[in-house]
Amino acid sequence: MTQYLVYDVGGTNLKYALMDNGGYIITKGKVASPDNLPAFKQALFDIADQFTDEFEAIAMCAPGKIDTKEKTIYYGGALTYLDGFNLVENLGDRYQVQVSVENDGKAAALAEQWLGKLKGVDTGAMMTLGTGVGGGIIANGKLLHGRDFQAGELSWMLLRASEGVEKVSSYTAILCSAVQMIKRVNESLGNDQLDDGLAAFTAINKWQPEAYDIFSEFCANIAQMILNVQTVINGEKIVIGGGISAQPILIEEINYQFEKLLGSNEMLGGQIIPPDIVAARFQNDANLYGALYALLLQIDSE
Template sequence: MKAVNEKHYVSLDVGGTFIKHAAIDKSGQMIHSSKVPTPDNLTDFIAAINEIVRSYLPNIRAICFSCPGKIDTQSGTVYFGGALVYLDKFSIKKHIEQEFEIPCTVINDGKAAALAELWQGQLKEIKNGGVLTLGTGVGCGLVINGALLEGNHFQAGEVSFMLLSTKEPFEFTEIAGAKGSAVLFIERASQLLGLSENDGKTVFKELEKKNPLIQPVFEEYCRNIALIITNIQTVVDMERIAIGGGISEQPLMIEEIRRQYQLLRDTSMGFLEMLTPIKIVACAFRNEAGLLGALYHLLTQIETHQIEQEI
């Protein structure tokens, strides 16, 4: 790794496939970034993050993490861990501060994405807004009165558990995290196309041609996202929502979500007209959202003196 000659912040974005890491200055400028595969067990995970941190020493002011799961931002403890179930009840903050004696903060990845957009992206100067990240499930971060909403139990915005059906007995396939899963959509579309593996690029090439095999599946998927947005809007009354995740890089996706959102309003017998329409946009930050949002969270903790840092 290229040496960093002065002290910067180090941010780690823990995902199901990779752990991305970067040295970043206070303005959000990336000095260096890289990634390593995400381990499949806690012992190897601890070894991996230790190695990453050591690679930046001694030029670290403080360390921040973006991570899946319910995150107690005060103790830095991960609960459930999303796809990384081995992180359940593990305090990343406690480990880093004991191992390296460097201040550390941890925040949920969906909330990190919202903070990145609030800091320098689509939610900048937006009083009430949100971010939906479409991946294995549906991540979410809500900004209310210009500040991130965490909730009493750090669970605000856990829209993957939103119920989208009244079926009994209730099935996992009926929650928003399943109906809004980009991974499951690509998997289903790839199977319909007869592909040997899940291939998002090929799926969207076929969607550009309006391939009748997968076009209805695509429209159904985007309608599910529009339903989630509408449900959030009934409670929060947002001005803007930004769509993130790798799939959001496809302009066709944002266009179809907008179209389905308007169709919901047009076919609602007028009652949805009572809700002010929300502006739906693509996130300004995609691959860097977790890194930047984690840093913004760290900086706000420093500013409010919730963590001490030697400048």
């Protein structure tokens, strides 16, 4: 059985798994993400050394702009020390195996394309709602990277130009941020635990006005983002990911707001065919599956 070592690099945790080529997770774990490059490298080595001679290639996904051809991470999101980190030099050469690396948002899209809600979809998109908006666009059955590997970075979609393009609050990074929405709901409830998603959705599911109004506005912003993407790709399906996608009320409200948006303009409603808007299949392990699938596609192409 062919096995692969897969890393999912996040701002909080460094997750890892030993997986086979069918997507079965043999074993997995996580450690806290280090705050500096030497410690990060050592964490990678400590994990890989546990599985000496058990893996035939290494896959990784990480935040930032990812040069999938040169296997280099740029910017690195919250982990700014990853800027310029090259997988061949740091892992491939050390363990004498093939390596691949993909952006975390695009990895989530690949997971859904491989084994989830985008399977068999020719054109569609994945939108992961978290601190910002991770994304991946599938066009003609393939993940879209763009000229500089920047395609699908939906956090920088401008929704409120009239409020000032210099303000980050005019972009989807804030307007479609699940973290910001939950924070606002808890503030409205007087809850000191601003990151308490359970409390926020308890109020939302009870239709408490102060909570639901914020939630409704959030879903309307997502509907606008979907509309903007849909005008470009004319996709069959939009998959919503992130922890809050497990809440059925989220998908219901986004669909309602999208229909409301199309109904607000006769010409718009007549020309834009609504895509299926659905919750993602994968949650916490999405990036592991997607990173592995990126590696498998790379191996197949070679």
